[in-house]
Structure formats: C-alpha cells, structure tokens
Amino acid sequence: xxxxxxxxxxxxxxxxxxxxxxxxxxxxxxxxxxxxxxxxxxxxxxxxxxxxxxxxxxxxxxxxxxxxxxxxxxxxxxxxxxxxxxxxxxxxxxxxxxxxxxxxxxxxxxxxxxxxxxxxxxxxxxxxxxxxxxxxxxxxxxxxxxxxxxxxxxxxxxxxxxxxxxxxxxxxxxxxxxxxxxxxxxxxxxxxxxxxxxxxxxxxxxxxxxxxxxxxxxxxxxxxxxxxxxxxxxxxxxxxxxxxxxxxxxxxxxxxxxxxxxxxxxxxxxxxxxxxxxxxxxxxxxxxxxxxxxxxxxxxxxxxxxxxxxxxxxxxxxxxxxxxxxxxxxxxxxxxxxxxxxxxxxxxxxxxxxxxxxxxxxxxxxxxxxxxxxxxxxxxxxxxxxxxxxxxxxxxxxxxxxxxxxxxxxxxxxxxxxxxxxxxxxxxxxxxxx
Amino acid sequence: xxxxxxxxxxxxxxxxxxxxxxxxxxxxxxxxxxxxxxxxxxxxxxxxxxxxxxxxxxxxxxxxxxxxxxxxxxxxxxxxxxxxxxxxxxxxxxxxxxxxxxxxxxxxxxxxxxxxxxxxxxxxxxxxxxxxxxxxxxxxxxxxxxxxxxxxxxxxxxxxxxxxxxxxxxxxxxxxxxxxxxxxxxxxxxxxxxxxxxxxxxxxxxxxxxx
Numbered sequence: 001x002x003x004x005x006x007x008x009x010x011x012x013x014x015x016x017x018x019x020x021x022x023x024x025x026x027x028x029x030x031x032x033x034x035x036x037x038x039x040x041x042x043x044x045x046x047x048x049x050x051x052x053x054x055x056x057x058x059x060x061x062x063x064x065x066x067x068x069x070x071x072x073x074x075x076x077x078x079x080x081x082x083x084x085x086x087x088x089x090x091x092x093x094x095x096x097x098x099x100x101x102x103x104x105x106x107x108x109x110x111x112x113x114x115x116x117x118x119x120x121x122x123x124x125x126x127x128x129x130x131x132x133x134x135x136x137x138x139x140x141x142x143x144x145x146x147x148x149x150x151x152x153x154x155x156x157x158x159x160x161x162x163x164x165x166x167x168x169x170x171x172x173x174x175x176x177x178x179x180x181x182x183x184x185x186x187x188x189x190x191x192x193x194x195x196x197x198x199x200x201x202x203x204x205x206x207x208x209x210x211x212x213x214x215x216x217x218x219x220x221x222x223x224x225x226x227x228x229x230x231x232x233x234x235x236x237x238x239x240x241x242x243x244x245x246x247x248x249x250x251x252x253x254x255x256x257x258x259x260x261x262x263x264x265x266x267x268x269x270x271x272x273x274x275x276x277x278x279x280x281x282x283x284x285x286x287x288x289x290x291x292x293x294x295x296x297x298x299x300x301x302x303x304x305x306x307x308x309x310x311x312x313x314x315x316x317x318x319x320x321x322x323x324x325x326x327x328x329x330x331x332x333x334x335x336x337x338x339x340x341x342x343x344x345x346x347x348x349x350x351x352x353x354x355x356x357x358x359x360x361x362x363x364x365x366x367x368x369x370x371x372x373x374x375x376x377x378x379x380x381x382x383x384x385x386x387x388x389x390x391x392x393x394x395x396x397x398x399x400x401x402x403x404x405x406x407x408x409x410x411x412x413x414x415x416x417x418x419x420x421x422x423x424x425x426x427x428x429x430x431x432x433x434x
Numbered sequence: 435x436x437x438x439x440x441x442x443x444x445x446x447x448x449x450x451x452x453x454x455x456x457x458x459x460x461x462x463x464x465x466x467x468x469x470x471x472x473x474x475x476x477x478x479x480x481x482x483x484x485x486x487x488x489x490x491x492x493x494x495x496x497x498x499x500x501x502x503x504x505x506x507x508x509x510x511x512x513x514x515x516x517x518x519x520x521x522x523x524x525x526x527x528x529x530x531x532x533x534x535x536x537x538x539x540x541x542x543x544x545x546x547x548x549x550x551x552x553x554x555x556x557x558x559x560x561x562x563x564x565x566x567x568x569x570x571x572x573x574x575x576x577x578x579x580x581x582x583x584x585x586x587x588x589x590x591x592x593x594x595x596x597x598x599x600x601x602x603x604x605x606x607x608x609x610x611x612x613x614x615x616x617x618x619x620x621x622x623x624x625x626x627x628x629x630x631x632x633x634x635x636x637x638x639x640x641x642x643x644x645x
Contacts, residue, residue, distance in 0.1 A: 003638075003641075004634050004637060004638035004641075005638075006634065006635045006638050009631070009632075009634065009635050010635070012626055012627040012631060012632055013627070013632050013635055013636065013639075014626065015625070015626055016622075017626040017627070018621070018622075018626050019622070076453075085558045086556060086558065087556070088517050088518060088519065088555070088556040089519060089556065089560050090556070090560075091559050091560045091562075093558070094558040094559065095627055095628075095631040098627065098631075099626045099627040119453060125558070126464070126499075126570065126613050127501065127513075127554070127557055127567060127570045128557070128558065128570065128572075129569070129571055129609045129612050129613060130571060130572065130596070130598060130599040130624060132612055132613060133600075133612060133617070133618070133620055133621040134621050136612075136617050136621060137617070137621035137622070140617070162451050162452065163615065164457070164461070165461065165464065165613045165614075165615065166460065166501075167460055167463065167464065167499035167500070167501040167502055167613075168499050168500035168501035168502075169498065169499050169500065170555065181460070182457060183454070183456060183457055184454075184456035184457045184459040184460070184485070185456075186494060187499075202453065202454060242634075243560065243561060245519055245560035245561045245563060246519050246522075246523065246560070246563070247523075250630070250633055251560070251563070251633075252561050252629070252631065252632070252633030252634060253561065253630065253631050253633060253634050253635075254633065254634035254637075255634055255635070255638075256634070268633075269633070286518065316560065318518075318519050320519075320522065324522050328522070329518045329522065332517065332521055333517075333518050336517055336518075336555055336556075339555070340555070342498075422522075422526065422527075423527070425522045425523065426522070426523055426524040426527055427523045427524050427563070427564065427575075427577075428524055428527075428577050428578070
C-alpha cells in the first residue's frame with residue numbers, strides 16, 4: 001500500500017492554518033530566505049533536478065518552462081499563477097488556497113526571483129469569494145512583513161503581487177485566454193507560437209504555472225531536489241493532490257506520491273458507496289477519456305495514465321457507480337463544453353452545439369444508430385482544429401464512452417427512452433430505489 | 435445616478451494596481467456590481483471613460499463573462515451546480531425543486547428582489563457534492579430540504595452561514611466588492627478546511643505514516 005505524503009496539506013487540520021503566524025510556526029517563508037541567497041539560475045536548476053511537472057493538467061516540466069524565459073533581454077518578465085480551477089471534477093487548488101494561501105505566496109516569490117520577474121499575478125476564478133478573502137489577507141500580510149514589495153528581506157529583489165479575480169469563464173483556465181483576460185479583453189485563446197515565454201502578458205516573457213505547481217516549490221527549496229525526486233515514479237516525480245469525488249463512501253483530498261492507483265485510493269476512501277459497484281471514472285477531469293473498472297490498477301502518473309489511453313490531467317477522480325447513465329453524464333459534460341466554448345474557432349463553436357443536439361436525442365431515446373457514427377464524425381472534425389484544447393476535451397468523454405459503453409447507447413435506442421432512474425444515482429436516494 | 439467622488443477614488447485605486455490600466459476592467463466591472471448589483475449603462479460609461487476605451491469595448495468584455503449580470507439579480511443569488519457530478523448526485527433534483535418552490539426559471543428573480551437562481555458549472559468543490567453557491571459562498575453537501583430552508587431563511591433575512599465561509603452570509607453587492615479587491619476583513623472567519631479536504635491527512639496521521 002502506497003503511503004500518503006501530506007506536504008501541502010500537512011497542517012490544514014489546524015484551525016488557523018491559513019494565517020501567516022501558522023505558516024511561520026511550521027517554518028514558512030524559510031525557503032524564501034534560502035532561495036534569495038542562491039543565484040536565480042540555481043533555483044531554476046533545483047526545480048529542474050526535482051523533476052517537478054505542471055500540476056494543472058499538461059504535465060510540462062516546471063523548471064524547463066522557467067528556463068525558457070530569455071535572460072538579459074532588458075524586458076519586463078511576468079509570473080502568472082493560474083488559479084482559475086474550473087475543469088469539471090477538479091477541486092484541489094481551491095481547498096489548498098483556502099487552507100494555506102501562504103505556501104502559494106512563498107512559491108510565487110521564489111519563482112519570480114528565479115525568472116527575474118518583478119510583477120506577479122494570481123488569476124483566480126471569481127466564484128470562490130472566501131478563497132479570494134484568504135488570498136487578499138495572505139498577500140496583505142506578506143507585504144506587511146516585507147516579503148513582498150521593494151527590496152525583499154534586504155536582497156535587492158522587488159516584487160509586486162496582484163490578485164486578479166475572474167468572472168466566470170472556463171476558457172480562462174487556458175493559459176493564453178487567461179492572459180487576454182488579464183489584459184482586459186474577452187478571454188479567448190491566442191494562436192501559438194509565439195508561446196508565453198516569448199510573448200505572454202503585455203507581449204512580454206511570461207511564465208504561467210498552476211497553483212499546485214508553484215505551491216510545491218517551497219518544499220523543494222527547503223528539502224532539496226533529491227527529496228522531491230525520491231517520491232513518485234521514474235518520470236513523474238514527487239507528491240501531488242488526488243481528489244476523489246462522486247459515488248465513494250468518503251470523498252476527499254489525498255496527497256500521495258505520483259503513481260498511486262485508484263484501487264489504493266478507493267480503499268482509503270472507503271470504497272464505492274455501499275451496495276454499489278464502480279462503473280466509470282475520470283482520471284483527471286472531464287476532458288480526460290473515461291476509465292472503467294478495468295483500469296483500477298493503472299499507475300496514476302503521467303506515463304501510466306497515458307499508456308492506458310487517457311491523461312493524468314488534474315488528478316480529479318470522479319467516480320460513478322452503476323446507477324449512473326453514461327449517456328446522461330456525457331450529455332451534461334458536452335453541454336458544459338458548448339456553453340464554455342469561447343466562440344473564436346468555428347469547429348469548436350459549431351461542433352459542440354451539434355454534439356449537444358445529437359446527444360440530447362440519444363439520451364431521450366429518440367436518436368438512431370447512425371447518430372453514433374455522426375457523433376464520432378463531428379468529433380473528428382473538431383479535434384485538433386481549434387486554437388486551444390477545449391474541443392479536444394469535449395471529444396474525450398464522447399469517444400471514450402462509445403468505446404466502453406456503446407451497448408448502453410444502443411439500449412436507449414432500443415427502449416426509446418433512458419433506461420436509468422436518475423433518483424437512484426443521487427446521494428439522497430432511498431435504499432429501495434431502482 | 436452617477437458615481438460619487440469616494441467611489442471614483444476607489445476606482446482609481448483599482449486601476450493603480452496594474453502596470454497597464456486596461457487590465458483593471460474586470461475588477462471595475464465587479465465594483466460596478468457592488469454599487470448597483472449589476473452592470474449598468476452608467477457603469478460601462480465610467481469604466482470606458484477611465485480606461486480610454488469605447489463603451490462597446492467595455493460591453494464586449496462584460497458580456498463575455500457570466501458573473502457580470504446585465505439585469506439586477508437578487509440580494510441572494512443562488513447557484514446550483516448542475517455539471518455532471520453534482521447533477522447526478524442530486525443537483526438536478528435540487529435545481530428542479532428550487533424552481534418549483536420559487537416559481538421562477540433559470541436566471542429568474544423573485545418579485546421581492548430577494549432571491550435569484552442560476553444553474554452553475556463546476557465550482558471546484560466536487561468532494562462536497564451536491565454543491566450550492568449563494569453569492570459565491572460555499573454551501574456544501576446539500577439536499578433538496580436544506581436548500582429550500584436556505585432560501586426561505588434568506589428571504590426572511592436570516593440565511594444560514596456558509597459551510598466554508600464567513601459567519602454571516604453577505605449580500606450580492608457586498609461580495610461583489612470583495613471580488614473587486616476590496617477587503618471586508620472577514621478572511622479569518624470560517625473553517626480552514628472542511629472534512630473531505632482533511633480526509634487524506636487524517637488517514638495519514640492515524641496510520642502514523644506522516645514522517
């Protein structure tokens with residue numbers, strides 16, 4: 001059994017864990033002093049050696065991303081933290097920032113120093129007002145203690161940190177849409193190249209990192225790259241937050257080394273809810289292809305999940321039992337992608353609209369067998385044909401559900417209706433429900 | 435109505451946070467909502483004037499984001515998550531019951547202006563499903579009965595406290611000010627983390643596996 005490794009979450013059970021006093025009580029901001037005494041390039045090298053990879057979904061090596069920022073270019077550099085956590089199923093950064101905002105602030109100071117940025121932003125989604133309060137307070141307290149602002153701790157390093165609050169747009173989690181949004185425009189993705197490392201915020205070299213990635217940095221500076229790399233698997237190093245939700249006895253957050261399996265996590269979560277069996281699950285949010293009970297032993301690291309035909313994504317494990325209609329689930333996700341398509345690229349804007357029309361008919365039992373092929377045909381025409389990956393994400397649940405559950409789609413057609421009772425899948429279903 | 439001098443000073447302080455002033459458009463729109471409850475024509479005009487933009491450019495941004503409301507919402511804006519996981523676990527049943535209870539549809543407002551409703555997308559609290567947000571505060575692990583009680587309490591001026599949030603539920607306008615970056619001093623209220631957030635940590639501690 002893999003041992004859990006609480007690092008980021010180690011003190012969340014203390015009722016004042018979000019305060020600067022509590023953070024300092026556990027050695028907080030010690031990594032800043034250590035990093036500011038190092039050369040910036042040495043900080044980058046330490047993060048590279050640790051093998052930290054982006055925790056926002058793509059898994060790109062964080063240190064390498066930092067290394068792409070041109071140095072000595074006499075341009076302003078920016079660090080932007082992507083706190084727009086919105087991928088369905090994803091719920092790790094939000095509790096992290098609520099319970100321990102200072103570990104993020106400390107990571108930001110270190111990362112900004114490494115890439116020589118004097119301005120940093122946290123772009124947080126607007127629908128989590130209490131998390132906004134916690135971050136506001138953390139930033140304010142960090143300024144008051146000389147950890148932000150001019151000449152931080154006498155190092156000569158200056159950093160301004162601004163909290164920017166979004167306003168309800170999933171697409172702003174995409175890094176270039178986020179930058180457009182932060183510049184004051186509609187949040188629509190940009191064509192790449194140029195990548196943000198060359199022309200990001202205000203067309204200046206910019207690093208965009210996920211909250212959890214940046215929050216992992218202080219522990220790496222404190223304990224060393226070897227410590228971090230001693231956890232996890234060969235190419236997926238370190239600890240990370242796994243979020244279990246849905247039809248499990250005890251949903252919640254689990255900080256574990258990369259490579260733990262769902263079978264292990266389910267054991268910790270008390271199993272699938274009593275009297276039911278696992279039917280399908282997402283390994284990393286709704287944009288990652290669905291898995292089934294055949295995938296319980298897939299190592300949940302970047303390579304393992306990929307080799308099994310999905311993506312590690314945000315490690316958002318949404319668990320659905322046999323009471324759940326997969327067609328209904330996929331329809332609802334597709335409605336989400338249609339709603340959140342920013343409209344810039346025609347294949348995504350139009351394609352997701354048509355996918356919803358077809359799936360609504362199928363779920364209601366009004367479709368035809370030809371509609372299943374039409375779904376795949378539409379998917380084929382939107383994947384990889386847009387500026388960003390939203391349409392690719394929309395395709396994932398459709399393709400994977402047809403792969404694993406084609407028979408269930410056919411049942412809807414044969415019956416002329418959905419064979420499932422939606423009440424049975426609710427948490428408050430009575431024991432006698434179908 | 436126009437903005438008074440104090441409000442204009444606040445708007446200038448919001449603009450001053452950014453290296454380039456256009457970046458202030460989003461917090462300024464949140465600020466306009468904190469004054470009026472929604473994005474008014476007046477608000478669009480003052481933002482355009484302050485940022486040297488055409489009103490059409492400000493409107494283009496305002497209409498892109500779902501949290502900016504073109505019409506007044508209730509003093510308590512109730513969002514029921516109906517993305518897949520919450521929907522399956524009870525969100526659909528909750529939203530149907532809320533609509534029936536209030537006699538309004540999605541995006542509707544009660545006649546007394548107290549409550550408005552909206553079905554929302556995933557709000558990053560899936561381990562607390564089914565999730566309901568009121569004025570963007572967390573109400574975790576909801577049932578049909580708990581949400582009806584919540585709404586009736588809010589209509590009567592006595593809403594229950596958020597599950598993870600301040601001791602007292604603030605109004606839509608008050609919370610819009612926080613989103614604009616104006617502190618209300620309530621960061622220290624409420625829990626650090628709910629039980630699901632602590633599950634792995636507690637298991638690790640009880641197993642003694644936390645070296």
